[in-house]
Amino acid sequence: MAINRRTFLKAAGLTTLAGVAGHAAMELLTPGALEAARPESVGRFPEELTAKRWAMLIDTEKFTTAQTFQRCIDACHVLHNVPHIPGDKEIKWLWTDSFKHVFPDQQHDLIPEAIKNQPFLALCNHCDNPPCVRVCPTKATFKRDDGIVMMDMHRCIGCRYCMAGCPYGARSFNFWDPRPFIANIDPYYPTRMIGVVEKCTFCEDRLARGQIPACVEVSEGAMLFGDLDNQDSEVRRVLRERFSLRRKPSLGTKPHVFYLI
Amino acid sequence: MLEKALQGNKAYWGWIFTLLVAIGIGFGFYVVQLQQGLGVTGLNRDVSWGLYIGQLTYMVGIAASAVMLVLPYYLHNYKAFGKLVIFGEFLAVSAVIVCLLFVVVDLGQPQRLMNVVLHPTPNSVLFWDMVVLNGYLFLNIIIGWAVLHAVKKGVRPASWLKILIYVSIPWAVSIHTVTAFLYAGLPGRYFWHDSLLAASFLTGAFAAGPALLLLILMIVQKVSDLKIPKEATQTLTKIITYAWAINLFMLLLKIFSAYYSQYPAKMATFDYLFGGVGGEQMMPWMWNFVFLSVVSLVLLVIPSTRNNPITMTIALVMVVFAGWIDKGLSLVIGGFIPNPFKVHTEYWPTIPEFFITVGVYAVGLLILTILYKVALAVQRENAS
Incomplete structure (x- = not known):
């Protein structure tokens, strides 16, 4: 069967239209599903820690000394090259x-x-x-299947809509170039550039290499980290036994950091 | 038609030169901001939007208000606005360009701007704001230019233009609605989290926008042969009066629901803005806003002062300025104070921020001047 020019153009046009419309429809109906449909096996470490739903518990009774707090904060900030900027343009993860x-x-x-x-x-x-994920205009901040709210610092345009959206003040913006404010740059974690937003990532980089979050590791049992979806996990057992608080539950954001009182 | 903007007297070129100088200074400061980061602004971790996003919000209203001329003229065939509609549309064009520029200067990574298009995100209101603002810009450029072209050739505007004009009417409402949704959809930001926000944005815009247009046209009338029909002024000032009264009424509704319910989070920002709780930087501005709003409303409501050119002009200046304090300043800053920890961190623009803002406005004024110059020249040729 011969295809003439007219038929070919028609078919090509329709295919393009279907492709564009299909993509738009998918984005509208199941936001992020297309992006998520990537091969599972790309670049994974065999020792990676996985969970259906990561959660963190902070045992406020065990945080008795200033040193315990400082140890956790330092572990986080040193490991992730979080700059120490004095004043109201500061960056902080923890x-x-x-x-x-x-x-x-x-x-x-x-x-x-x-x-x-x-x-x-x-x-x-x-x-x-997460309201921050809902408002981000570029999907630079997104929620992973295991519940971690992640940041893509290379996609972020620095509009700071997520900072307005976050009701916990958890996000910081690089008003200045952060590098001069880092005492010792750890080459194993990327530094950020000027003009992007950053925050805690539940140490997804450590989880990928089979390690628990840095703050939890140095907390000497004052913090717990585990799979909330697993009935038998330690985090579930402790939540069954102890009274816990979450920050601003009335906002419907369903936080996954629990404070044991 | 653009070549008509190249013919002008000394005053015209002096004005153009002044604007270019302001743009140059603003651009210089923008280069500094680009190199050193938004650290050169007064913004901080708690008040992460400020003067730039405030101007975006205010100017979206100015752009939307063109509909107050377009609607009576095209839907009700209200002839008195006939000669003025084009000036409303061209004000909308320059206002939207100003809005888009304020978004760009506010970005931390402006070179990644196109990520909004590359990774379209329908769940983000900012994505839709980009869509409606650009759409409105093109609608008004096409409509304004095509109508002017028809006037130049002495023919009736093409019939397809009617469809675009009808589309532009709800589109004008949409730009300010979507801009309000940027704020009204955020949990825990109690000053913004208000279903009335879009409606009060529109009423404020339908007062401040036509007021600004009338003031600009009065200046244009002084320096050109434009004649504003008396009836048009009277109708516009009536529109401004009603819109302004409804706008202030909505503000009182907000204050009632906050204070009668004694809901602490709802009262907190009003306490800060008007009561100086946690910092007094905004308080003088807010009481100026109250003074300007009340006096301008009285001047506008009483027919004799509304129709007297001097008191009317005073009232219009007051409305424009009060509207600016309301939306260009206190709305954005107030939404961030107190912060999610109930801590009051204040914000005030810095010198670079101020000059970048002036520079962006100068770009808008330059575009407005050129478009008005063309429109006036075409109208003059058509009359002779």
């Missing part, structure tokens, strides 16, 4: 703040002095329903 700031809705004047004066760790909550 830090401490008072109870009334971390849990503003639980605050009242008569809570025990010990809790009032105790610092609490703050970090990205790796929400199940």
